[in-house]
Amino acid sequence: MTEDDGPTTGARSVTLKDVARLAGVSTATASKAMNGRDRVGAQTRSRVLEAAEQLRFTPNALARAMHAGRSGTVGLLAHDLDGRFSLPILMGAEDAFGVGETSVLLCDAREDSIRERHHLRALLSRRVDGLIVVGKTTNPRPPLPEDVPVPVVYAYAPSERPGDPAVVPDNVQAGRLAVAHLLASGRRRVAHVSGVQDYLAATDRARGARDALADAGLELLGPVRYGAWTEEWGRAGARAVLDQHPDVDAVLCASDQIARGALEALREGGVRVPEDVAVMGFDDWAPMVLGSRPELTSVDMDFEGIGRRAAQLLEDAMAGRPARGTLLVEPRVVVRGSTGPPA
Amino acid sequence: MTEDDGPTTGARSVTLKDVARLAGVSTATASKAMNGRDRVGAQTRSRVLEAAEQLRFTPNALARAMHAGRSGTVGLLAHDLDGRFSLPILMGAEDAFGVGETSVLLCDAREDSIRERHHLRALLSRRVDGLIVVGKTTNPRPPLPEDVPVPVVYAYAPSERPGDPAVVPDNVQAGRLAVAHLLASGRRRVAHVSGVQDYLAATDRARGARDALADAGLELLGPVRYGAWTEEWGRAGARAVLDQHPDVDAVLCASDQIARGALEALREGGVRVPEDVAVMGFDDWAPMVLGSRPELTSVDMDFEGIGRRAAQLLEDAMAGRPARGTLLVEPRVVVRGSTGPPA
DNA sequence: CTGTTAGCGCGTTCAC
């Protein structure tokens, strides 16, 4: 209070040496006392700790990192921060790295591969101990350069190079589970309104759905209707389905947004949901599924889980236990009103 | 290619010393050559650069930081990564710090103030040069401890301590602009369906709306209807408005979700939008405003701009030009079909 | 123009 320069000056932060001096010991002793290593006199230690407290000593992680050879940071290279996928993944990853142990250096490369290279350089120069690369879509993406000197785990999108460790949603299984749920709730004539055909997420979900139907001796009502990932397309797709297959009793939509559109079109077409037709989506995106009426049954792909698993894989790799290959994360159906019992 | 240990071993990364040795110069000379500082012989420099290239030398930012006293990183302390506000803010901030110059260390404290303290410790021990604190709502939040030794800028939510630098959306102005737009498009009987009353964002927007109406010699149709930030409430609120004020010609909603609900309820009530009643929301959240039919006019609060401005303020502060007080970021109306011309 | 020296803050041998 008396001779404080104030926080803005950022006066040289207190070092271990300051603590040692105040405690009347050498820096080495202070270090041991702080880290609980080695044998140090009990009261010596408490003197040191007290001094540290008093000076508000904050160990310099940079200095520590230089010595340890590990920085205690990982880089997260994302490409769709505007989207809703990388966020939960990021949260899961942050979560898995305990607070204070490992910190996350975040970069968003937009869609730009040259930006990605720059970010990569920056991260490597900061000596991150590992990297998580979050894809923009679930389609395989070009791998990072071979000579990246730290472990890399791909999340959401796998690498195009086989064997690279990756954690991705199991879209095929998601399709299967969705159909299984529809069948279990008594539906038999299932149409599928999907998203953009170039997305593996779309074709995989469709495949899973087809497989599950085939297992039950059934087929999709008409072809998979690919379109866009929009409500608009959901409306159009559902109208087309209704037109060509008035006997439809379930519309499986490849995203929650498509499903909302479908819901709306069906209602306007005089169809009751879920009494006449069940509707379900994918991703279980809260604002979509909870806002619609009835609320939307959806398949939760567990993005947070993907982030957590990716972080775990990365930690293993950093600890010298590298993994290879793609780990599929199990989705699960979240049942809501839109797939209630048929009339 | 011949004696490469492979990337997984993470063999000690190449240092400036290695480069110097290969180039046949001292480390100091190598350093100067790399950084373009000082006078160095032209061919000496190219020898060094070539050696660096060949060895894939990546300067160790940690070591550099120790010497410079600045780490070249800033901490971003967020509290609603699941939400849609901090993300654009984060993007804007990341954008404002050029690639490679400053990196962002991301932490999410959830809602937990003890977690926040832990994260803060971690960030400070990593010697971030500054901090951006992103609030959960626009309500003022408790400030970080006084003794934080680096500049802090609050974004989205200001600090409760007056004078602390903050960059926040101008909700009052947003309310004014919204009403101005409604008036300009010929509406006169405006009802306001708002969100949770505890949110300053709700009351500020309401105040701005009232003010703008008063300026035109008008009043809101009935009281501000506070409720929830949900579509469900939007439906209920709009129905109530229609009930009590059948002559309403505009429903201003405090969020895009509320507006979607309102849109739906109005249509079901036999009201045409925008011919009979205009509807608009706030935040201009793409999936909401573009998915609805008609598309929704909304007020873009410019979250990215908030992030950019916060980053700029922080950079100024880190450069010794601290700012004080709250900076309001100007919103703007994005016109879409839901406020087209009245019939 | 270039090389030598010192030191950033910390952890870790080794002697005492």
Next chain:
DNA sequence: GTGAACGCGCTAACAG
């Protein structure tokens, strides 16, 4: 039990 000395990788002073 404790302290002096060294090194992590780099850069800013000085010498040469």
